[in-house]
């Protein structure tokens with residue numbers, strides 16, 4: 376099993392933003408255009424939501440007026456930080472609906488675990504807010520549909536937290552691919568190998584920590600006793616709240632594969648095979664070893680994740696590799712390079728500027744200011760890559776079923792697979808409309 380010490384090291388790196396290249400820590404912004412004053416409320420304050428907020432606050436006209444979390448001590452700690460570092464006093468909420476009731480809030484950032492995104496997003500849209508929602512947009516395919524429907528119904532300006540969409544070097548990569556240098560691309564490989572994907576261990580249930588409202592943490596998910604192994608961050612490894620490395624990293628990286636290959640719909644076929652083979656004694660439900668193939672008319676996209684090891688293709692523990700007849704292009708958040716096939720191409724390398732997260736937040740603020748729904752990552756883009764991630768997990772959870780998903784009819788060609796499309800919400804939470 377991955378040692379807790381190793382995981383803690385990984386998760387503190389995550390928390391420090393070093394696993395998220397592009398989360399810039401400079402206090403000065405010079406790339407923002409002047410925007411009118413906006414008030415922000417943050418729902419889910421521990422990790423990524425906090426980075427989304429603090430990068431927003433680098434703009435002088437953005438003010439945080441409310442924080443919401445089900446963990447009271449954390450909420451108070453964040454409020455104290457806002458007061459000390461930004462001289463901003465905020466109101467604190469346990470129930471996000473009370474934050475949404477506030478008429479003075481223009482923007483809501485959703486940084487909760489994946490199983491909460493759909494309800495909070497739909498409610499924020501219907502309350503007339505602009506929304507920055509973290510990825511994957513949802514923990515199921517039907518929730519993705521409900522969110523796309525709500526955003527269009529309420530004409531909401533949305534940015535999905537897939538910040539690679541705002542990165543200079545990824546955009547340069549797309550231009551390079553569009554210019555056709557690689558020849559015929561028949562295969563794209565996408566992979567993510569991270570220790571934290573296998574960290575959850577079996578621990579006894581325990582009383583919920585002082586100041587934590589675990590029933591509200593669970594919300595629409597099935598009722599279970601409190602267990603530290605499902606809580607802060609670790610929820611990613613349990614199907615009721617997340618989808619393992621395929622939803623966590625897959626939405627970022629598959630998004631690049633789909634963008635590069637100009638894919639706007641579902642694949643012809645999907646097959647996923649996985650299991651917990653590296654760490655069978657671990658507590659995680661999501662697969663530590665997983666391969667998924669998405670088949671299209673003229674190419675395949677392959678996903679692979681290995682949790683508990685951190686090495687990978689081309690010396691990169693995560694990345695995307697487009698394989699063409701003239702050469703291959705391999706990319707991660709640091710750079711991309713072209714590996715020629717014989718002498719058909721010249722070697723080329725392009726470096727990241729590490730501003731992707733800040734630029735992504737800035738793009739959102741500018742779009743809110745101008746009421747422009749064409750953000751760098753609108754809800755439809757987030758929905759597409761989230762659905763790909765769920766397709767792969769569903770096939771693998773069925774032991775390797777070969778699946779075709781019909782986007783018009785919104786079902787699979789396989790009855791057993793259809794039961795994975797929509798979670799049963801726990802009372803009193805109601806599944807939102809999808810049309």
Ligand SMILES: NC(=O)c1ccc[n+]([C@@H]2O[C@H](COP(=O)([O-])OP(=O)(O)OC[C@H]3O[C@@H](n4cnc5c(N)ncnc54)[C@H](O)[C@@H]3O)[C@@H](O)[C@H]2O)c1
Pocket residue numbers: 395418419420421422423424443444445446449469471485486487488489491509510511536537538591592593594606607608609623
């Ligand atoms: N864009 C990126 O690169 C990136 C990186 C990390 C995480 N994320 C995404 O951000 C989201 C949050 O991940 P994390 O790592 O910050 O998780 P986390 O567990 O560290 O933080 C989630 C926070 O939400 C709070 N919360 C839970 N239920 C709530 C509710 N009903 N109301 C209010 N608060 C509630 C929790 O108490 C916790 O403080 C996930 O969707 C994740 O995939 C994105």
